Amino acid sequence: MRKLKHLPFIILCMLLSGCGAKKNTISTETAMQTSEIELKGETESSSKNATETTAKSSSEADTESMTVSPSETDLDTDIETSPVANEDTENNTPETKYITIDLSTARETHPTGDAAAPFDLKIVSEEENGIDFANEWYDRKGLSLPMIGTDWNSFYDDNYQYLWSGEELYIYENGTGNCLYVLTYPTDKWYINGNNACLKDGIFYGASVTNGYAQPDTCFMFAYDLENNKLLWRSADQTCNSMNFIVKNNVIICGYGFTSEDDYLYQLDLHTGEVLSRLTLKKQPDLLVYQDNTLYVHTYSYNYTIEIK
Template identity: 25%
Template structure:
């Protein structure tokens, strides 16, 4: 029951030693009575566990995903079946097998990535700087017109995201302390040497991967092609952590780590911020040449400490603020990094999303909807 299709192909990378298919599913997706041997050698009694047709189909899709090496998708399929049929031991055995196979694949990916050398970036400027216009197609200046403003429940971010059908384009990263592999494809390395994968963004056929010592942000940022898993860029942003003159006693809690990134053609835009008391040398967006790491421009400080920022039609939409204190939305020119406009909001922005001509903004205690227009149209 454990790795039906993977064992058929005889691919040891898909089916670790010890997995068997001794007891195939019976009619209607149920497991025939008997036992299956798990990846760790344990014997799982399956019994007669017929599943409804829809769940049997979903489990079969999971087995097919296992056969194709997508242990992440297989695990998700088996988890969905278990949500509806938590007592189905055959599906539980498949879920456990997919989890172990995913962890093994991630470990191999991490080992292959460990020896990669990162491009060490020099210390950046700590004020607005334009070195070279970014090769991004410009667009007409946008305007934001308030549509609605509503107090929220503070802390109910998840409900707001669900209610609006929104989600950041991220994978769930592994949690090694709990032995959880997350939702990464097997090709994404969960570690870079001694550094953990702390954030993984999906964008336009690429994965943007952040590696750091903890989940406050990344020191290293890698860009990986999704189709062939090639790492096309790997940058070390350690020199971005502290502006000149940072007192030694403050360095532990004012380190600026990469918190969000986006691709615009051959340009990588990266946000760096910390959430301690506001200081001038904090919360920048930087535009880099993806191939060389050369700095193109750096924004003014204090423009971007929300969870994300958005690149759209030649402009960057970002937010800065601290909790219940008043905050601002910023529009930057993506070609030059120059601030185009600044809109005051009641509290610090947490999330920004574009949807059907509108900018949805989740702040600490207020939710906003703005109509977005470019050049008056």
């Protein structure tokens, strides 16, 4: 009886417990649904942002592509036009002329014409040099030789640069660097390491030198028309074995001498090769430098300062 008396109370408690469980189940399900909705919202938001970012990146990429395109077009244009430009440059480059100057049968010869007037040469100073090197004296004078490099096989003037390679003389044009001529002519190798050539108005002036005592057909100067491949004149023997010569106006100044021979500073007519005058020196002139109407002549054992009028 006592158990039955409490039965309604027990049933009520059981009902209340079931409702609580159901309520908790509903709350749990609601919370899960809410989380799923929030997660879905975040996912959709992220997807939307990603979509916007992708769209923006695509737009920027398109913009960059539009910006880059002209440069690429310009590059293509440059590449296409470059061969044409190179072809024009090649077409403007003169062809190198290879000329052999045969002096084996050439004898002294002079064309007719009015003779040039020689300069008045006056020795200002004559001093023994103790057999020094020429460049040491010129350095002390503040002068420079036109030779380039330690071998002195290259030299220059206002218009051209000259380079001895083997037994050939290469002539390059200043400014462009174009090789205009490659010349071959007989001269002693000892004398090809100096400024002993000059191209002026299409005429080449050079020296054919033999190292040794005086003998026929040696140590002379010549003028050669490179365009017409023609010898214009050939000077007398033993008029030039200096390592360089000076061209001033219509006169060539050069030197000749040897151990037991007379030593002279010669003036030759530029257009005929005739000897205009000669000045006696104590030793063979080997190097000449001209500056401010003064000629600085180095010999084996003497240095000369000569005034030119």
